[in-house]
Amino acid sequence: MESFKASGVYTKQAHVDIPEGLYEEEHGRNGFFGRVSQLYHTQPPVNWTDISGDLKPKNLPSLFSHKDLQDDFRAILTNNDCELSLGHLTKSLDYFLRNADFDELYFVHEGSGTFETIYGYVPFVKGDYIVIPRGTTYTIKISQAAKFFQVESRSEFEEPSRGLLGPNALYDQTAKFTPEAALGSDQDWPEYKVRVKRLGEITTITYPFNPLTAKGWKGSVYPWKISIYDICPIMSHRYHVPPSGHTTFVAKNFVVCSFVERPLEDKKHKVLKVPFYHSNIDFDEVLFYHQGNFFSRDNIDAGALTFHPQGVHHGPHPKAFEAGEDKLYTDEYAVMVDTRYPLKPTKWFEENENKDYWKSWM
Numbered sequence: 001m002e003s004f005k006a007s008g009v010y011t012k013q014a015h016v017d018i019p020e021g022l023y024e025e026e027h028g029r030n031g032f033f034g035r036v037s038q039l040y041h042t043q044p045p046v047n048w049t050d051i052s053g054d055l056k057p058k059n060l061p062s063l064f065s066h067k068d069l070q071d072d073f074r075a076i077l078t079n080n081d082c083e084l085s086l087g088h089l090t091k092s093l094d095y096f097l098r099n100a101d102f103d104e105l106y107f108v109h110e111g112s113g114t115f116e117t118i119y120g121y122v123p124f125v126k127g128d129y130i131v132i133p134r135g136t137t138y139t140i141k142i143s144q145a146a147k148f149f150q151v152e153s154r155s156e157f158e159e160p161s162r163g164l165l166g167p168n169a170l171y172d173q174t175a176k177f178t179p180e181a182a183l184g185s186d187q188d189w190p191e192y193k194v195r196v197k198r199l200g201e202i203t204t205i206t207y208p209f210n211p212l213t214a215k216g217w218k219g220s221v222y223p224w225k226i227s228i229y230d231i232c233p234i235m236s237h238r239y240h241v242p243p244s245g246h247t248t249f250v251a252k253n254f255v256v257c258s259f260v261e262r263p264l265e266d267k268k269h270k271v272l273k274v275p276f277y278h279s280n281i282d283f284d285e286v287l288f289y290h291q292g293n294f295f296s297r298d299n300i301d302a303g304a305l306t307f308h309p310q311g312v313h314h315g316p317h318p319k320a321f322e323a324g325e326d327k328l329y330t331d332e333y334a335v336m337v338d339t340r341y342p343l344k345p346t347k348w349f350e351e352n353e354n355k356d357y358w359k360s361w362m
């Protein structure tokens, strides 16, 4: 049994009616799922004058027009559980892929096309999450140049339990798309190459026929997709729901959450509209900004990404409280990856990051 205590100045309800001149911090365990306290500070914990060391909040501007991403992917953040990448495909692949290291999740930031897989076709448009189980052979056909935020996972992507919200919470189960069995569309190539990734190395297998040869399938392993635009957020006008309420995928030691458009919390009840300050101790936090007006962050555009490591606070930029004051609705769409164990930025991340992001609260 948790033992709740309280001392000094505090509010009856977290995130509501915060006393004038005080700033709320949430000190939570286990990525908002665990034990939690709120603290009421006389100064915002992000009002630093310097940070020296590795834990600066980090930011990548939108890099999809970078030459290294043209018809290629680049890893940006990695740990033992997952690898996050960005990619921009302007034309269809003339080879097939099979990932023997990771399950894969592609989030479509822009563009359209079709994943042709051994289970059939998964057409995609902007806003789709496509889940590809490890070992699936597939290729990607591009109709309109496609920008991807990709998450590779050592473990399977599962849906979160809905608990007392019931099975149709977050999205109706019929909003999920699964492919119908189909052969690969290209049948006149002289040869077909499958690039298999194992231990990060590529082995190429050549066939004289299109390797998408399944006339049928049955079972519980298959690619599927859900659109971020089909997600119905849970919310309360009386309380700022923590990010854990917006979980879309659960994997071992990390989660993927979706922030989508929704009414904002109620001004009448003096509910905090912007995320409370926190240092998400126990989890590293990555946010990919997909669409909308990101009013709680200055100078963040669609396609940008932020990385907040464990231990250093983050929260709204100073102007956000004012900007949110009369807003009734947020049109923000963002994808969050919260990892239990620290992520390491790749060399490519460090070469392209906005090195002054940590100063944006000053």
Ligand SMILES: [Fe+2]
Residues within 6 Å of the ligand: 278, 280, 285, 308, 314
């Ligand atoms: Fe956060």
